[in-house]
Amino acid sequence: xxxxxxxxxxxxxxxxxxxxxxxxxxxxxxxxxxxxxxxxxxxxxxxxxxxxxxxxxxxxxxxxxxxxxxxxxxxxxxxxxxxxxxxxxxxxxxxxxxxxxxxxxxxxxxxxxxxxxxxxxxxxxxxxxxxxxxxxxxxxxxxxxxxxxxxxxxxxxxxxxxxxxxxxxxxxxxxxxxxxxxxxxxxxxxxxxxxxxxxxxxxxxxxxxxxxxxxxxxxxxxxxxxxxxxxxxxxxxxxxxxxxxxxxxxxxxxxxxxxxxxxxxxxxxxxxxxxxxxxxxxxxxxxxxxxxxxxxxxxxxxxxxxxxxxxxxxxxxxxxxxxxxx
Amino acid sequence: xxxxxxxxxxxxxxxxxxxxxxxxxxxxxxxxxxxxxxxxxxxxxxxxxxxxxxxxxxxxxxxxxxxxxxxxxxxxxxxxxxxxxxxxxxxxxxxxxxxxxxxxxxxxxxxxxxxxxxxxxxxxxxxxxxxxxxxxxxxxxxxxxxxxxxxxxxxxxxxxxxxxxxxxxxxxxxxxxxxxxxxxxxxxxxxxxxxxxxxxxxxxxxxxxxxxxxxxxxxxxxxxxxxxxxxxxxxxxxxxxxxxxxxxxxxxxxxxxxxxxxxxxxxxxxxxxxxxxxxxxxxxxxxxxxxxxxxxxxxxxxxxxxxxxxxxxxxxxxxxxxxxxxxxxx
Numbered sequence: 009x010x011x012x013x014x015x016x017x018x019x020x021x022x023x024x025x026x027x028x029x030x031x032x033x034x035x036x037x038x039x040x041x042x043x044x045x046x047x048x049x050x051x052x053x054x055x056x057x058x059x060x061x062x063x064x065x066x067x068x069x070x071x072x073x074x075x076x077x078x079x080x081x082x083x084x085x086x087x088x089x090x091x092x093x094x095x096x097x098x099x100x101x102x103x104x105x106x107x108x109x110x111x112x113x114x115x116x117x118x119x120x121x122x123x124x125x126x127x128x129x130x131x132x133x134x135x136x137x138x139x140x141x142x143x144x145x146x147x148x149x150x151x152x153x154x155x156x157x158x159x160x161x162x163x164x165x166x167x168x169x170x171x172x173x174x175x176x177x178x179x180x181x182x183x184x185x186x187x188x189x190x191x192x193x194x195x196x197x198x199x200x201x202x203x204x205x206x207x208x209x210x211x212x213x214x215x216x217x218x219x220x221x222x223x224x225x226x227x228x229x230x231x232x233x234x235x236x237x238x239x240x241x242x243x244x245x246x247x248x249x250x251x252x253x254x255x256x257x258x259x260x261x262x263x264x265x266x267x268x269x270x271x272x273x274x275x276x277x278x279x280x281x282x283x284x285x286x287x288x289x290x291x292x293x294x295x296x297x298x299x300x301x302x303x304x305x306x307x308x309x310x311x312x313x314x315x316x317x318x319x320x321x322x323x324x325x326x327x328x329x330x331x332x333x334x
Numbered sequence: 335x336x337x338x339x340x341x342x343x344x345x346x347x348x349x350x351x352x353x354x355x356x357x358x359x360x361x362x363x364x365x366x367x368x369x370x371x372x373x374x375x376x377x378x379x380x381x382x383x384x385x386x387x388x389x390x391x392x393x394x395x396x397x398x399x400x401x402x403x404x405x406x407x408x409x410x411x412x413x414x415x416x417x418x419x420x421x422x423x424x425x426x427x428x429x430x431x432x433x434x435x436x437x438x439x440x441x442x443x444x445x446x447x448x449x450x451x452x453x454x455x456x457x458x459x460x461x462x463x464x465x466x467x468x469x470x471x472x473x474x475x476x477x478x479x480x481x482x483x484x485x486x487x488x489x490x491x492x493x494x495x496x497x498x499x500x501x502x503x504x505x506x507x508x509x510x511x512x513x514x515x516x517x518x519x520x521x522x523x524x525x526x527x528x529x530x531x532x533x534x535x536x537x538x539x540x541x542x543x544x545x546x547x548x549x550x551x552x553x554x555x556x557x558x559x560x561x562x563x564x565x566x567x568x569x570x571x572x573x574x575x576x577x578x579x580x581x582x583x584x585x586x587x588x589x590x591x592x593x594x595x596x597x598x599x600x601x602x603x604x605x606x607x608x609x610x611x612x613x614x615x616x617x618x619x620x621x622x623x624x625x626x627x628x629x630x631x632x633x634x635x636x637x638x639x640x641x642x643x644x645x646x647x648x649x650x651x652x653x654x655x656x657x658x659x660x661x662x663x664x
Contacts, residue, residue, distance in 0.1 A: 137661065138650070141607065143653060146647075149645055150646030150650075151646075152642055152646075153642030153646060157640075214662065218662040263473060266473065267474075276411075308488050309481075309484075310484075312478065312484065313481065315479070315482075316478055319474035322470050326464075326465075
């Protein structure tokens with residue numbers, strides 16, 4: 009009996025160990041508690057929604073990045089894709105007006121642009137066999153150039169109904185919360201698909217996956233397309249948040265998304281991890297920034313403290329992932 | 335034709351093939367073509383003075399990318415994303431040490447690379463002993479250094495180069511060549527000798543090709559890796575001193591523009607990101623190529639978006655020639 013209990017708890021421990029996002033979740037809880045102490049208003053639904061709104065772009069872009077990383081690649085162009093979709097959508101808004109058809113039309117075009125950029129990345133990496141880091145860096149430059157061509161300077165305006173509904177709520181709950189829940193639902197359902205299992209195989213054991221007949225090339229392209237899709241969604245949120253276009257709006261998101269993914273326990277080598285961890289990782293990054301702001305540290309040391317905390321959590325995330333891999 | 339002639343013929347054909355496929359030759363051919371194109375578009379582009387000016391700019395990138403080259407050859411996904419921050423750090427410290435005084439030049443030239451070497455060692459410890467992937471470790475370290483820069487500078491730009499140092503780098507020294515080029519030549523000779531002729535250099539290739547085998551032959555793999563990241567920091571810091579000397583002053587993000595180009599220069603120079611293959615002369619060619627390409631795009635007086643699009647597209651075309659992964663085998 010006690011033996012069965014012991015093996016039961018061992019099994020639980022083992023399955024917990026497989027959950028590479030555990031560390032991120034623990035860090036999240038601790039950060040949230042400390043944040044709540046420093047800023048008691050954080051617990052008010054309104055403030056919580058605003059905090060989530062700040063985190064949402066990074067959260068979404070990190071989900072897409074996760075799938076590319078799981079497949080054993082990396083996407084350094086997500087920031088540029090976000091910028092391009094942002095300026096394209098704003099430009100279309102300006103041209104088409106603010107009727108519902110115009111708004112949804114522009115959103116659809118934006119998403120299509122994101123996916124198209126992702127597919128182009130996928131072809132460069134999987135078909136032309138460019139090394140992912142340099143290839144997506146090169147495509148990032150091209151995409152950023154196109155964004156500058158579409159809108160050379162920050163400006164333009166998103167229609168009022170668009171950003172107002174983003175800031176608003178449905179059934180008493182903020183739209184940003186609904187979007188987050190929708191993203192979480194997608195992630196959880198997608199994790200159960202056969203495609204996802206095969207994607208993990210492509211990232212973890214590429215040679216074996218190829219030899220067992222998996223469409224490695226197609227799956228890598230699809231992973232990049234997903235990353236482009238989520239970058240497009242990110243841009244739609246960013247456009248609603250800022251209500252304008254900026255050809256550099258997504259720039260900072262590229263490396264932050266990689267940080268969020270690693271923090272969430274996904275191995276850069278591919279095959280281990282998941283997007284839930286990346287979502288938590290993104291929120292953790294925002295909470296770290298919040299914490300430093302509300303801790304009233306002197307201005308000069310804020311960036312250093314942030315850098316040190318992030319480095320520490322990154323190292324922790326990596327060590328956690330390695331234990332899971334064993 | 336006798337059999338001997340035939341083998342001779344094959345041999346020279348194979349040699350010619352190898353030369354044509356060698357990345358530095360390809361890069362140099364492209365550089366010459368670009369120079370010719372530039373001259374055609376805007377007479378004077380390929381004048382000796384202009385080429386000299388281009389080489390001085392390329393030298394900055396080339397020297398900063400020297401450590402990056404070794405880290406990448408060392409393998410295990412070796413890459414150093416902290417070089418940009420290290421360059422800024424080097425420029426900031428050097429500017430504060432020199433602060434316009436010629437007497438402090440030597441001090442800056444010694445202290446700065448030592449300081450950034452030590453920071454680089456931390457990268458190496460994280461990679462070799464904690465086994466954190468280089469990309470993650472150096473990305474995190476870049477954030478820490480950038481934070482440190484704000485602390486050091488208190489958010490205000492400070493420090494300036496010594497006039498003697500700036501003159502040495504930019505003004506003609508011997509044969510009409512500025513000092514910067516001699517510095518680069520020295521770096522290239524040392525790098526070439528170290529990589530090809532010393533046990534240390536050969537071991538870098540060994541751990542990059544097969545770490546387990548290198549360990550069996552008695553190479554101190556972890557220590558070597560720590561050292562590689564330290565050296566990458568030292569070269570970036572030294573590059574920072576040169577950037578300061580070249581521009582006169584520094585600001586806390588002065589090095590950011592060198593981060594990804596330092597990797598691109600290595601890759602288009604034919605060094606594989608998978609490790610174990612390549613060399614510094616490829617990086618030299620890569621740095622020159624990138625600089626000439628950027629300069630030609632500026633000469634074309636294109637708007638910023640056109641410049642970026644062509645630059646990115648050209649990189650993709652260059653990547654077609656090398657830096658491609660192997661086809662999966664059934």
